[in-house]
Amino acid sequence: MADGVSYNEASTPDGMRLYAVGDIHGRHDLLAAMHARLMEEILHDRPADWRIVYLGDYVDRGVNSRGVIEYLANLRERDPRVIALAGNHDLGFLDFLSNPDPFGLFACNGGFETALSYGVEIDLTSRAAMMPGHAALVQSVPQHHKAFLATLPYSASFGDFFFCHAGIRPGIALDSQSADDLIWIRREFHAFDGLHPKLVVHGHTPVPRPELCRNRVNLDTGAWHSGRLTALRLEGREKTLIEIAC
Template structure:
């Protein structure tokens, strides 16, 4: 067979030398699990050679679980051992849209975990269940600190490091990086989840819950349903190495 007919095995994805990254899946109001995970990451990082360490939270800090307010407060603080990047998820986007006065978004947000978030910020159950929407939005904005809302609104939608692209939900297969939309970055499931195409990078994402980590050639899904399962997952990356940390 002529030399040109031999296929070359694709190179393993990697991070640049000296860089170490930990990506953390959807927290959804579980302050207890995020606190535990950050301790595990700190210990894992300390057991390895010194590196430029990055921690990336993949969005959906809020909703469903009991302490969204506490999770946001913790995520806004700098880490003492690594740089921290917090991406925006679709639940943060829903919250911001709802509190900007979009009644349709408010309906969806309350149905998918927003009520738990509001109670963690001190909004009463009576207000959530009985207030008409304009009054409820006013009650929310009265108790949620404006700096927290501004912080959530300015979170990036993605982070590109080496051969990995960190994003909340995923990307649109077959579309160049510069043409990807925030709608897809925050919300997409199909055709992303079943695509076998090689993307511009290996996509590290949350958003779509699976009982186990999905380690695939073109994407790595790490949303293990922490708010219900008690298992919050982090993916560690350095060079060509990949490893998993989990709570519980």
Template sequence: MKTVDFKHARGPDRLRVYAIGDVHGRLDLLQEMHRWILAENAKEPPFDWVAVHLGDYVDRGPDSRGVLEHLVNAQRKNHRMLTLAGNHDIGFLDFLATGDAHGVFARHGGRQTARSYGVTIDFDDPASVAAGRSALLRAVPATHVEFLRGLRRSMILGDFFFCHAGIRPGVDFDRQNPDDLIWIRWEFLDDPRLHSKVVIHGHTPASDVEVRQNRVNLDTGAYASGRLSAIRIDAEAKSFLEAIV
């Protein structure tokens, strides 16, 4: 198998690619990042461009509803806005479907997501969980549910593979388990082997963007740090952007 490292990896010809890390309810940072990207493309017009969002749009931060509404509208206006699924996004769908009081939504930031829709849930109280789920089913617009259901798990552009969490090392990209793509952590992060593509991912918060030979981690903990990070790939050139509000 032919492998590639970050230094030599190239994006597609005549296509500028942006990838944006975990948002987690920080509408303010996402809006700032989008303004930056649109302004940059107006100042230095490429032949074409896309922006790949790496998932985890909801939970933990203050405005998950606003983030989803912004992305729904952004995609209506511009087909270049591409979106992948994160484990928290799937966890939100799972809670709406099952009301599971022990899933990722209940345990890791779903309270803030519910609050952004005007719903208060005490996940230690079964009655509150049931009532909260019913209230969310009424409050969450159908367009938000359709958006979440339509999220892809991965995509390939040039020498880069984009997903939320990472890949199972040693497994071909087209045979990856969909759950690994949104959940895997240390088996992927601790493996130094090169792949046939460089993996661009989020999922594991870091104090700064992590650049390794085989992967780039764009999750800089936006909901807590106030920093949303992205990479710009222009053929062989790579650079990084950061939205701070």
């Protein structure tokens, strides 16, 4: 793809500052500190226009998924320049509420902690054991949390940047990417070393430090266990990493 966009060349629209923030996984403390940091910069520098793009996976594993959803839902409602994208864990949580599965994504990957943040201790050892806790969880999740999860977009694009949770399938037009790939893909996307039509900024795959590749940027630094939440500030061709650490 000779006409693709490389990391060094990728630029924001004129006058627009962009931020992208990696996977949060229930770390409300890091999210609140990061958002405060970004808004402080915006209010100080007063760019002509701006967006903050959260890259998905707000729930599971960490201790306060409820707080994360409440915080982001309120931010998005107050200012449409705050964009929250869908992650596989977010949709897995929503799916569990309507289709409980003791062996699915939610149950096997940190859903216990998510339920606990809503005041529900759920037994995930079998379907029969799970059902009372599932019923309690369905009652405990506010409707506006469910509405938030159900309306998360799968991608966003500004200038030379394409934002999504997991990545894209190489060779497929950006506007033709499947929802499944945008929240789940790994191997085919990571292994591709050619350029994409835009620089892809994503999370989904935890790494010890941000990956700044020629054709993609991975901002998932495993906040729930590492205590480090990573963001990328984009303005013109300038790109600056920001980290909040606990």
